[in-house]
Amino acid sequence: MFDTALSSSDLLFLAKGAGMTIIVTVISVTIGTVLGILFGVIRVQLGAVLSAPLTFFLDIFRSVPLLIQLVLANAFMGMVLRLQLSGFTVACMVLSLYTAAYCSEIVRGSIDAVPSTTRRAARSLGMSWAQDMRYIVMPLATRVALPSWIGLALGVMKDSALVYVVQVTELLKSTQILITRLQEPLFLLMICGAFYFLISFPLARFGGYLEKRWSND
Amino acid sequence: MFEYTFQWNQALARLPKILEGAVVTMEVALLSMLLGIAFAILLTLLRLSGSRPLHAIATTWIEIARNTPALFQIYMAHFGIASFGIHLSPFASLLIGITFNNAGYLAENFRGALKAIPDTQTRAGRSLGMSQLQAFRYIIVPQMLRISFLPMTNQMVWAVLMTSLGVTVGMNSDLYGVTQDLNALTFRTFELFAIAGVIFYVITKAITLSARLVATRLFRY
Amino acid sequence: MIEIQNVRKSFGPLEVLKGIDLTVQRGEVLTVIGGSGSGKSTLLTCINGLEPIHSGKILVDGTEVHAKSTNLNKLRQKIGIVFQQWNAFPHLTVLENVTLSPRKVLGMGKAEAEVIAEKQLKHVGLGDKLSTYPSRLSGGQQQRMAIARALAMSPDYMLFDEVTSALDPQLVGEVLETLKMLAEEGMTMICVTHEMTFARDVSDRVAYFHQGIMAEIGAPDQLFGDPQHPETRRFLASVR
Amino acid sequence: MIEIQNVRKSFGPLEVLKGIDLTVQRGEVLTVIGGSGSGKSTLLTCINGLEPIHSGKILVDGTEVHAKSTNLNKLRQKIGIVFQQWNAFPHLTVLENVTLSPRKVLGMGKAEAEVIAEKQLKHVGLGDKLSTYPSRLSGGQQQRMAIARALAMSPDYMLFDEVTSALDPQLVGEVLETLKMLAEEGMTMICVTHEMTFARDVSDRVAYFHQGIMAEIGAPDQLFGDPQHPETRRFLASVR
Amino acid sequence: DKLDDIISSGKLRCAVVLDFPPMGSRDADNEPVGFDVDYCNDLAAALGVEAEIVETPFPERIPALVSGRVDVGVASTSDTLERAKTVGFSIPYFAFEMAVTANDEAGISSYEDMKGHTVGAVAGTYEAIALEKQIEEWGDGTFRPYQTQADVFLALSQGQLDATVSTSTVAMANVKTGNFPGISVVGKAPFDTDYVALFTNRNEYGLLNYLNLFVNQQIRSGRYDELYEKWVGGDVPSLMVPNAYR
Ligand SMILES: Nc1ncnc2c1ncn2[C@@H]1O[C@H](COP(=O)(O)OP(=O)(O)OP(=O)(O)O)[C@@H](O)[C@H]1O
Ligand SMILES: Nc1ncnc2c1ncn2[C@@H]1O[C@H](COP(=O)(O)OP(=O)(O)OP(=O)(O)O)[C@@H](O)[C@H]1O
Numbered sequence A: 001m002f003d004t005a006l007s008s009s010d011l012l013f014l015a016k017g018a019g020m021t022i023i024v025t026v027i028s029v030t031i032g033t034v035l036g037i038l039f040g041v042i043r044v045q046l047g048a049v050l051s052a053p054l055t056f057f058l059d060i061f062r063s064v065p066l067l068i069q070l071v072l073a074n075a076f077m078g079m080v081l082r083l084q085l086s087g088f089t090v091a092c093m094v095l096s097l098y099t100a101a102y103c104s105e106i107v108r109g110s111i112d113a114v115p116s117t118t119r120r121a122a123r124s125l126g127m128s129w130a131q132d133m134r135y136i137v138m139p140l141a142t143r144v145a146l147p148s149w150i151g152l153a154l155g156v157m158k159d160s161a162l163v164y165v166v167q168v169t170e171l172l173k174s175t176q177i178l179i180t181r182l183q184e185p186l187f188l189l190m191i192c193g194a195f196y197f198l199i200s201f202p203l204a205r206f207g208g209y210l211e212k213r214w215s216n217d
Numbered sequence B: 001m002f003e004y005t006f007q008w009n010q011a012l013a014r015l016p017k018i019l020e021g022a023v024v025t026m027e028v029a030l031l032s033m034l035l036g037i038a039f040a041i042l043l044t045l046l047r048l049s050g051s052r053p054l055h056a057i058a059t060t061w062i063e064i065a066r067n068t069p070a071l072f073q074i075y076m077a078h079f080g081i082a083s084f085g086i087h088l089s090p091f092a093s094l095l096i097g098i099t100f101n102n103a104g105y106l107a108e109n110f111r112g113a114l115k116a117i118p119d120t121q122t123r124a125g126r127s128l129g130m131s132q133l134q135a136f137r138y139i140i141v142p143q144m145l146r147i148s149f150l151p152m153t154n155q156m157v158w159a160v161l162m163t164s165l166g167v168t169v170g171m172n173s174d175l176y177g178v179t180q181d182l183n184a185l186t187f188r189t190f191e192l193f194a195i196a197g198v199i200f201y202v203i204t205k206a207i208t209l210s211a212r213l214v215a216t217r218l219f220r221y
Numbered sequence C, D: 001m002i003e004i005q006n007v008r009k010s011f012g013p014l015e016v017l018k019g020i021d022l023t024v025q026r027g028e029v030l031t032v033i034g035g036s037g038s039g040k041s042t043l044l045t046c047i048n049g050l051e052p053i054h055s056g057k058i059l060v061d062g063t064e065v066h067a068k069s070t071n072l073n074k075l076r077q078k079i080g081i082v083f084q085q086w087n088a089f090p091h092l093t094v095l096e097n098v099t100l101s102p103r104k105v106l107g108m109g110k111a112e113a114e115v116i117a118e119k120q121l122k123h124v125g126l127g128d129k130l131s132t133y134p135s136r137l138s139g140g141q142q143q144r145m146a147i148a149r150a151l152a153m154s155p156d157y158m159l160f161d162e163v164t165s166a167l168d169p170q171l172v173g174e175v176l177e178t179l180k181m182l183a184e185e186g187m188t189m190i191c192v193t194h195e196m197t198f199a200r201d202v203s204d205r206v207a208y209f210h211q212g213i214m215a216e217i218g219a220p221d222q223l224f225g226d227p228q229h230p231e232t233r234r235f236l237a238s239v240r
Numbered sequence E: 001d002k003l004d005d006i007i008s009s010g011k012l013r014c015a016v017v018l019d020f021p022p023m024g025s026r027d028a029d030n031e032p033v034g035f036d037v038d039y040c041n042d043l044a045a046a047l048g049v050e051a052e053i054v055e056t057p058f059p060e061r062i063p064a065l066v067s068g069r070v071d072v073g074v075a076s077t078s079d080t081l082e083r084a085k086t087v088g089f090s091i092p093y094f095a096f097e098m099a100v101t102a103n104d105e106a107g108i109s110s111y112e113d114m115k116g117h118t119v120g121a122v123a124g125t126y127e128a129i130a131l132e133k134q135i136e137e138w139g140d141g142t143f144r145p146y147q148t149q150a151d152v153f154l155a156l157s158q159g160q161l162d163a164t165v166s167t168s169t170v171a172m173a174n175v176k177t178g179n180f181p182g183i184s185v186v187g188k189a190p191f192d193t194d195y196v197a198l199f200t201n202r203n204e205y206g207l208l209n210y211l212n213l214f215v216n217q218q219i220r221s222g223r224y225d226e227l228y229e230k231w232v233g234g235d236v237p238s239l240m241v242p243n244a245y246r
């Protein structure tokens, strides 16, 4: 169908880009999830009023384009804090907080979804707050949260296409570099899109399946 | 070490231009939302149509929109489509890209909303003498609207944020594009993008707050 | 007049109506009783054309319901139906629930529709709930609203499908009272019900359905007092 | 011994307990009756420290529940409580529901905890449901599981808060039987209930609560037979 | 200071634009090559350190510097006074003439022909700023900035743009690659010569001093001519501004 000048070294180059996409995603989602759980629990524990500053801070990450977050964080780290960070580090930092902001919403919602009467029952059996969290809230909240969390992780993967602004060559950027040389935009873009799709689609379906299964009981 | 002195007045002097960009951003977001809703309804109907090819078309659209980066979709709308000899202005490319994305997400949403409305509702409407279309229009759609309202608001916020991707297809009249152009002139990166960030924040807050107001007025049941 | 002539209807391999013959005259109140799954609800939804039939004919005032040429939307205006599940439109107030069809289907003006709706709502005892949303109503009130909603189309026939069986016991009475009132006013009605007292007191005739067949039909005294069919006897013994 | 000394408790501006004095001896079965909102549930949740109080004292075996130095998690081990809503942990089997606390709170081994849990589950008649998930249980079975779950901690006191009132009528009996059995075995119990027959037959004393005040307390025969307080008379008349 | 930091860290990080042939691009193995890449390597060698090429799109050159991602920009950056408020420039190390490249079907054969057409350039470059101003002056036509030089030529060959103004070296190099069918260089753009300079942080006088001397040495040693011949070819442009000190 396509007569292409794509060489095996170019494919390797693309694969490197894809690898970068995956690495950035995995790091950010991991850190972001840990932070998100932490922030989410803090927000539930403190209540809406006391946690308002934290909520506001996290809200910024959901209300300003990621592109601007990256540019600003980049400029801020270097110019104001005078830290010598690689673009990769900045990308992971911003994406981690970005993930944490959304994740804390998911965590908060799913903890709230555990009936307070169930938690009361646990406490009245002599369980401490931590035990209640560990043995009752976590397993129940996880079922509520997991499908949305999968969606979030995939979202972060797709949004990681923007880290090119801090000089991280991920998949889409690699594709653009190859388009420059090979001048086969449609073909290369389709390879790139297919890669994202092949990772995202099955996982998204899996999330949907979990949601359906767990909402039944 | 390098000392960075903030020069806010230099950046603020450009505020009128930035605000013009904000207006364009709102325009694109709003248009893409209206078109997105229209296409989402169309996609939903296609999926309900019972015809296999139509269903497949709708599903393909929805899954691609949901499973590839928005940046990719917008880039595709400009450079990808151009491979077929179709030339779109940056504005059109951006609009098409975001609309494509919106429609995909909204259609999925509408499907969920439709599922949540019991079909006894249509039945009740039909048995009062309403046609299929009337039952859909007066009974199903209003209820769907309520269920989908919050997701639609979120999508609108997304649309606003997505306009920032227009620069990759040569758009420079929107909020991000204007800011980037000014940055090229003055190199006051931090100040300019901070201002743009604040404006984006204000826009998205305005959207969520007004949506909440509208919702309380609209959905009193 | 509703004429049902040898009607058969299947869901997939399952034959639900196995040749029903039945005529309901103007002004008559017919009660249909029978076990779960015997086809009672299906019969009602066939009468107003919500379900297709596979053979036979249903004529309402001489119009064949399932003929291609029949305008079903028009036909349904003269056949009101109220279901077991409360089908209030949750996004509309009580008044709007009732005026919606007259306005959109009959093309009435808002004011005119509201006059009629208020009249019907008062009739069923909901005159003080006009601007309430259904979520604030009890099940019994929702059912009465559904009745008013059907009546607002000025139907010639009313079909009731176990309108009380999803209700809390203390709410059943108020809905049955409404049905009784309608019957006394001369409305032509087919009521599917499990309320035997109601069937006995209000109906002109009672039909007993068993596995897709109308096993027996007769005056209440006769059917309850001296049932002919062995299944009828078994059924009546079980519900007593 | 549970000693409640002049306890006051408010939710915001609403004073829910207005100075309660009450002592429950070891082995005693106290039933608490009273209208909705009279503070019965609140009292129970104060006794095991789930809710703070504003003045007064609650002593359980001499330990002040609301003192800062009190280890509440430890104290709660000797006070079992079962609520009106079934609070099964839906992600655990019946056996796991019951063994969770002994294992995690008391630090028991799995095998040991299971022996105790099985014993208690058999006790309440759920010996054959060990590996079932709560969603497969009826409401009555869930309540009995909740009782077994509390008993597995070997509490000295059991508090029951209208454990039957969310149940279908035919399921009430089996739960009341379980309570009766516990009472006969000598468990110290405070039961909030609307089941007057149960109160009369099983309890040593009955307390009547009215708007945050313990209006009357006495032996069942005395309280039911010859109520002193006018509110008690009114209440008893209304529930009969 | 920074000069010491670079020497002691043993690494020189250069911001280079890699879709700007012949100044910077990637070879078949997708490795960075070009005039600027060699220039950075020379600088690193002079400093006795290792060079690290950091790819930066045009709009990101200065942010990359101010955020500390790179030490020096070797990125064909025009030394405008506006920018000098933010960063410190060396003396010019290269000079561009501007050329008009057009799609063959647009019927454009000179700079003035661009009037009324859709034209574009790389966002944030000297020529983009000048061209946008020109379109505004004409009051006819559309200007579109793209993020990279590659996108500009891609758009041009796809017919999305009718013409572009770019440095003549870049225009020649791109047309020569054969990657972009249907476009040709049609003439000069009457913009002032675009002197480009190395840049680093504004107050790093030690490093700036070093850079100035380095550029001077490159010319003196003939290395500048050598690199010019290697990547561009033809008459070496003078880096002297007539009738001026610097
Ligand atoms: N839409 C449908 N698709 C498939 N089967 C159906 C459908 N509707 C009803 N049935 C089946 O047809 C049979 C008759 O159903 P119908 O609802 O008419 O019985 P019924 O007499 O009204 O019973 P009940 O007293 O339980 O309401 C049942 O076995 C039912 O499962
Ligand atoms: N968490 C709470 N916040 C605010 N008010 C509460 C809370 N819990 C209970 N109340 C109020 O305290 C009052 C007493 O409640 P409580 O549950 O103790 O009554 P009760 O005697 O158990 O009634 P019922 O028989 O309905 O269970 C009620 O008016 C109730 O609304």
Ligand SMILES: [Mg+2]
Binding pocket: C040, C041, C042, C161, C162
């Ligand atoms: Mg039925």
Ligand SMILES: [Mg+2]
Binding pocket: D040, D041, D042, D161, D162
């Ligand atoms: Mg209570």
